[in-house]
Amino acid sequence: MRCGDLKESYLEDEKIFQSLFVKIWLAVLLVFLAVFPLLADAYMLYVANLIGFAIIAAVGLNLLTGFTGQISLGHAAFVGVGGYAAAVLITRFGAPFWLALPLAGLVSALIGLVIGIPSLRVKGLYLCIATLASQFILEYVFVHWESVTRGIRGINVPPPRFGGFVFDTEASFYYITLVVMLMCVGFARNLVRTKWGRAFVAVRDRDLAAEIIGINLFRYKLVAFGVSSFYAGIAGGLWVSFMKVVTPEHFPFSLSIQYLAMIIVGGLGTILGSIFGAIFMTLVPELLNVLTGTTKHFFPGMEQLFIPMKDVIFGMLIVGFLVFEPHGLAEIWHRIKNFFTLWPFSY
Amino acid sequence: MDIIPQIIVSGLAAGGVYGLIALGFVLIYKATSILNLATGEFMTLGAFVCLSVMTQIAAPFYIAFIVTIVFAAVLGIVIERIVLRPLIGEPIIAVIMVTIGLASIIRGLSHMIWSPEYRTFPRIFPPEPLDLGFAIVPSGLLWGFIFAVVCTAIFTLIFRYTRTGLAMRATAANQQAALSMGISVKRVFALSWSLAAITAGIGGIIIGNISGISIHLGHIGLKVLSVIILGGLDSIVGAIIGGFIIGILENFAGVFLDSIFGGGVKEVVPFVILVIILMIRPYGIFGKAIIERV
Numbered sequence: 112m113r114c115g116d117l118k119e120s121y122l123e124d125e126k127i128f129q130s131l132f133v134k135i136w137l138a139v140l141l142v143f144l145a146v147f148p149l150l151a152d153a154y155m156l157y158v159a160n161l162i163g164f165a166i167i168a169a170v171g172l173n174l175l176t177g178f179t180g181q182i183s184l185g186h187a188a189f190v191g192v193g194g195y196a197a198a199v200l201i202t203r204f205g206a207p208f209w210l211a212l213p214l215a216g217l218v219s220a221l222i223g224l225v226i227g228i229p230s231l232r233v234k235g236l237y238l239c240i241a242t243l244a245s246q247f248i249l250e251y252v253f254v255h256w257e258s259v260t261r262g263i264r265g266i267n268v269p270p271p272r273f274g275g276f277v278f279d280t281e282a283s284f285y286y287i288t289l290v291v292m293l294m295c296v297g298f299a300r301n302l303v304r305t306k307w308g309r310a311f312v313a314v315r316d317r318d319l320a321a322e323i324i325g326i327n328l329f330r331y332k333l334v335a336f337g338v339s340s341f342y343a344g345i346a347g348g349l350w351v352s353f354m355k356v357v358t359p360e361h362f363p364f365s366l367s368i369q370y371l372a373m374i375i376v377g378g379l380g381t382i383l384g385s386i387f388g389a390i391f392m393t394l395v396p397e398l399l400n401v402l403t404g405t406t407k408h409f410f411p412g413m414e415q416l417f418i419p420m421k422d423v424i425f426g427m428l429i430v431g432f433l434v435f436e437p438h439g440l441a442e443i444w445h446r447i448k449n450f451f452t453l454w455p456f457s458y
Numbered sequence: 459m460d461i462i463p464q465i466i467v468s469g470l471a472a473g474g475v476y477g478l479i480a481l482g483f484v485l486i487y488k489a490t491s492i493l494n495l496a497t498g499e500f501m502t503l504g505a506f507v508c509l510s511v512m513t514q515i516a517a518p519f520y521i522a523f524i525v526t527i528v529f530a531a532v533l534g535i536v537i538e539r540i541v542l543r544p545l546i547g548e549p550i551i552a553v554i555m556v557t558i559g560l561a562s563i564i565r566g567l568s569h570m571i572w573s574p575e576y577r578t579f580p581r582i583f584p585p586e587p588l589d590l591g592f593a594i595v596p597s598g599l600l601w602g603f604i605f606a607v608v609c610t611a612i613f614t615l616i617f618r619y620t621r622t623g624l625a626m627r628a629t630a631a632n633q634q635a636a637l638s639m640g641i642s643v644k645r646v647f648a649l650s651w652s653l654a655a656i657t658a659g660i661g662g663i664i665i666g667n668i669s670g671i672s673i674h675l676g677h678i679g680l681k682v683l684s685v686i687i688l689g690g691l692d693s694i695v696g697a698i699i700g701g702f703i704i705g706i707l708e709n710f711a712g713v714f715l716d717s718i719f720g721g722g723v724k725e726v727v728p729f730v731i732l733v734i735i736l737m738i739r740p741y742g743i744f745g746k747a748i749i750e751r752v
């Protein structure tokens with residue numbers, strides 16, 4: 112049981128990592144993440160990179176949907192905007208990757224603001240529908256604005272370089288993903304304990320009361336939309352540089368649903384939840400792959416069922432978590448931690 | 459310029475089918491304030507069931523139709539019971555997400571049961587197109603239009619003149635008051651989900667007849683969102699009128715804008731209209747003006 116847990120100032124109370132125990136384990140985690148490429152093979156590193164991109168996008172979406180309560184069904188389109196922006200900047204304007212990535216995030220944030228301005232004048236499920244519409248409109252733009260996006264042929268993106276070193280293996284790109292992901296998650300976690308984060312939560316919980324105490328709803332909703340799209344853009348830029356190609360088929364509506372599933376399964380309204388959800392939802396198809404691979408001797412023809420089974424399992428995860436555990440995996444994690452923290456008085 | 463009457467007539471016919479599917483959305487929204495994003499999947503399921511009955515058992519159309527209606531009714535009741543009953547007090551985001559999850563499940567299951575290629579429907583309507591002199595209406599669209607108008611009329615009459623319809627309207631207006639008046643809200647919910655599944659199923663059969671069935675039919679369900687926003691989320695008449703308008707505008711855009719934008723404009727125009735309407739008049743033409751604006 113934890114003892115000596117005494118806070119003498121608000122600053123101490125707001126600390127993210129509060130005890131030495133937690134800080135030691137955080138250091139262990141960071142060391143593990145740093146040496147992971149030495150222990151893992153190329154496929155695991157590929158999955159790890161995908162998890163990293165998913166974490167960044169999921170954290171962005173959670174800032175918008177979990178913390179500010181604005182449901183967005185168009186997140187995949189913003190990831191796509193970031194991806195295409197990065198691709199165009201690198202190939203058309205010759206920008207180096209390190210400049211193109213934040214610029215891609217900014218382009219995505221701008222598009223997010225443009226779409227956000229009409230959408231944020233309406234509430235609840237109207238916003239849901241508006242973002243859904245923007246998803247399809249942006250998909251259409253990806254396919255048909257041939258002069259910029261080269262339509263369905265896509266754009267080939269060279270991998271990032273630093274000096275003479277080219278980041279074209281999974282292991283080397285892993286470090287880029289790791290650093291960017293840590294920065295993004297760190298920024299988001301700190302954002303939610305500032306005035307802005309509290310304003311977001313106020314907008315979600317009781318927007319009428321928030322407006323009465325002086326929070327400008329429109330401004331904070333727009334900021335949430337912008338930040339979320341920025342994160343999506345960063346995730347998109349990273350993704351296309353990793354895959355070395357960008358085509359419109361990478362950003363369908365089902366990807367938007369996947370991001371939403373990540374934050375619902377992980378836990379709406381917590382950064383840790385986005386991380387759990389992203390890891391979980393990226394690993395589920397891989398697990399399914401392994402399962403269909405091993406059982407294919409007993410059930411021939413299982414591999415064709417992989418895609419629909421993925422759909423069914425995603426759907427069941429969404430419905431199951433919403434019905435049985437609406438606060439997601441983060442809540443389960445907190446319950447387990449509390450059990451051990453309070454043991455033997457865990458009742 | 460004599461293509462314009464043709465455009466209008468085709469638009470009206472297509473709009474009739476959109477209106478039928480929009481009825482599915484509106485029925486559920488009217489009774490339960492839930493936006494059911496799985497309506498497109500109900501549509502697909504209805505079409506597939508009808509197709510299976512007709513091909514596997516070689517049954518005539520009217521038997522397949524009745525089987526589809528019964529199946530859709532049962533589906534609506536089962537979904538309402540298992541999935542939506544536990545979520546009664548939860549915020550709207552949870553329920554919308556559940557319908558999205560449901561759509562995913564149904565889509566995956568249809569993929570597994572019926573494989574993903576395009577199927578054509580066996581002929582169920584007389585194939586001659588209707589020649590109005592200034593325009594020609596293909597038979598599938600014509601019968602879709604007729605079905606849509608008939609269904610809308612039936613539902614409007616149900617809502618206006620029967621006790622069940624009154625119960626549904628009462629529940630939509632104020633659940634607590636309806637409960638205290640002795641109306642079984644649970645039964646109203648089950649009924650509205652069944653009716654919505656039935657109308658979506660009929661819409662699926664018609665669209666399957668016009669353009670073939672595949673598991674991707676659910677995409678049309680999302681297009682129909684702009685129909686219900688245009689018509690007003692809680693207005694039955696608005697659903698059909700919105701359907702007509704969107705059908706006509708879509709056809710106009712397809713004919714006149716395809717050359718400018720390089721094709722495929724018909725797919726995206728409903729969504730652009732959706733965004734425009736949300737900016738100008740979010741509660742639609744016939745909806746109640748109780749939307750909160752920031």
